[in-house]
């Protein structure tokens with residue numbers, strides 16, 4: 001028993017990730033106790049457990065990541081170890097645990113200084129369960145397991161905090177000159193004009209604004225324009241990506257924290273509201289906020305004051321909210337995944353930004369802007385798009401909108417090395433094997449005078465790939481590549497096989513739209 005406990009405490013002191021430590025622990029324990037599976041759960045609130053780690057042998061683990069178990073919090077705080085074989089399963093908690101492993105398991109509450117942290121679940125090798133002595137050993141495991149779990153949770157919190165600090169730093173760098181853009185809104189006099197008219201109407205009205213539009217369509221650009229057109233323009237514009245906030249850090253992100261208020265809080269930190277005080281808080285991807293975060297956000301919007309985590313003073317804050325989402329927020333309200341009261345707070349004045357494919361008149365100016373921007377960013381000579389380049393761009397759907405256009409130009413400029421815009425190649429970028437889509441002969445560039453002249457096979461392959469890019473991978477039907485190329489779908493398929501055409505170009509384009 002002593003040597004076993006020594007091994008256990010040795011694992012407690014380790015800094016390795018939790019899963020291999022638990023696996024080793026199970027191995028050591030199995031010398032004394034016939035264990036098949038160990039599962040460690042973190043207590044999320046009164047009724048919720050989240051699986052942190054599981055070790056198992058010989059079968060996959062079908063336990064869901066999060067379990068709703070009524071009364072589990074209370075039992076964790078005061079209850080004793082339970083052998084599910086022996087209980088009458090009178091409570092719904094016992095029934096819920098018993099359902100996990102066919103009623104053959106032992107559950108042990110994990111506490112530190114009487115505070116509940118989680119649950120250890122142990123499944124025996126056989127249905128006969130554990131002998132009394134073996135149960136004693138398992139009971140002795142509760143404290144070291146609780147310490148392992150608590151340290152693991154603290155380490156995760158620390159990591160999340162470091163990530164948040166890094167994100168802050170990036171945002172700061174961008175604000176301080178990381179932007180190589182001239183800040184121009186291309187299309188303000190073109191297809192984007194109705195949007196700009198609404199921006200001008202609302203900019204100085206100090207209403208909250210909700211920007212609706214597909215990803216990469218320019219919501220942040222418009223949010224900045226609203227801020228810059230308002231009387232708050234001399235004060236900060238703070239952008240927060242709501243989808244990237246770890247649930248355990250929501251309070252600290254919103255309200256800030258005092259030094260030492262939790263492990264990892266090495267200095268005082270201002271929350272978003274304080275940082276944006278007097279200015280505009282841009283809540284990007286607001287539809288991604290968790291339910292708990294929605295509640296917290298609503299509270300500060302209603303009360304207009306914040307209290308830092310670990311602090312006692314209330315701090316009044318004055319911010320204008322501009323929120324954005326690519327989701328159908330009204331539908332989310334209808335199904336209850338976004339709070340209606342928060343919706344009323346943030347959706348004072350909605351502005352819809354159309355996707356790039358609905359702004360054909362802006363495309364030439366945007367293409368020139370991106371050619372200039374990429375050349376400047378990458379330190380290469382400026383090459384402007386030709387009429388043929390513009391036709392190629394106009395034929396594409398742009399699911400990633402202006403951001404995707406910017407990424408395509410970055411690649412086209414790099415691939416063309418300041419001598420040409422390699423737009424065809426940039427649209428159907430390099431494949432995992434390292435091969436490139438061969439340039440089309442029409443591409444602006446050296447053509448016949450260039451260093452390499454593409455073979456007929458390369459040109460055919462590139463042409464078929466360009467057709468597949470345009471039809472987003474569809475081969476047959478009126479909107480398919482075969483129709484576009486004037487071929488029978490089966491003929492196209494056999495050509496694709498012969499030429500080793502890579503339908504993976506599509507996967508790459510999808511990946512690149514998030515570039």
Ligand SMILES: Nc1ncnc2c1ncn2[C@@H]1O[C@H](COP(=O)(O)OP(=O)(O)OP(=O)(O)O)[C@@H](O)[C@H]1O
Nearest residue numbers: 184185186187214215216217218219220221402403
């Ligand atoms: N009208 C425009 N004129 C010039 N550049 C633009 C325009 N619209 C968008 N951009 C550029 O496109 C990129 C994406 O824009 P932005 O970040 O505003 O999109 P978004 O809709 O907020 O994206 P997401 O939904 O992913 O947050 C940025 O580099 C931005 O500078």
